[in-house]
Amino acid sequence: MKTEKYKSCKYFHFEDVFVEIVIANNYSFKEAKRIAKAETKAILKNDFIYLIFDNRYSIVKSNDRKLYEFEVCTKKLPPPINIKEMTWNQNKELILHDEYMCKPDDYLIVSWSITEAYEKLKSLYPHMTHFDLSSLRYRIEKENSL
DSSP states (O other): OOOOOEEEEEEEEETTEEEEEEEEEEEOHHHHHHHHHSOEEEEEOSSEEEEEETTEEEEEETTOGGGEEEEEEOSOOOOOOOGGGSOHHHHHHHHTOGGGOOOGGGEEEEOOOHHHHHHHHHHHOTTOSOEEEEEEEEEEEEOOOO
16 A cells, blocks of 8 residues: 655745745655644755754755745735834734735745845845745645656
């Protein structure tokens, strides 16, 4: 009997740039989920993304195109607000306000390589040598059977 295999994908972002990365593949569902739920640190450098998770590390190179995909948020969001000066009800209203909510069609998949994404961010933040990516969510997906 053939055992089904799964891959773990994590979604990261820096500002308006998002990237989904396959962090592990060819695992049982239970193990893929455990890996996906593990705290993961991702660092975007000039031609690779350095991943630290589950007491190990991995490097995703710019030419590993099947392991990552970039998106950008196209919605122009209003300027940040100091929520410390707001009442509880104002905070509650703000969280549900459409101006601050992004929907799936507010994102555009771009065919950037890791190098291109780094160069675009570097042009906006020339003083930075790398970009710490924040983790947003994970996804477990069944591997394609051959």
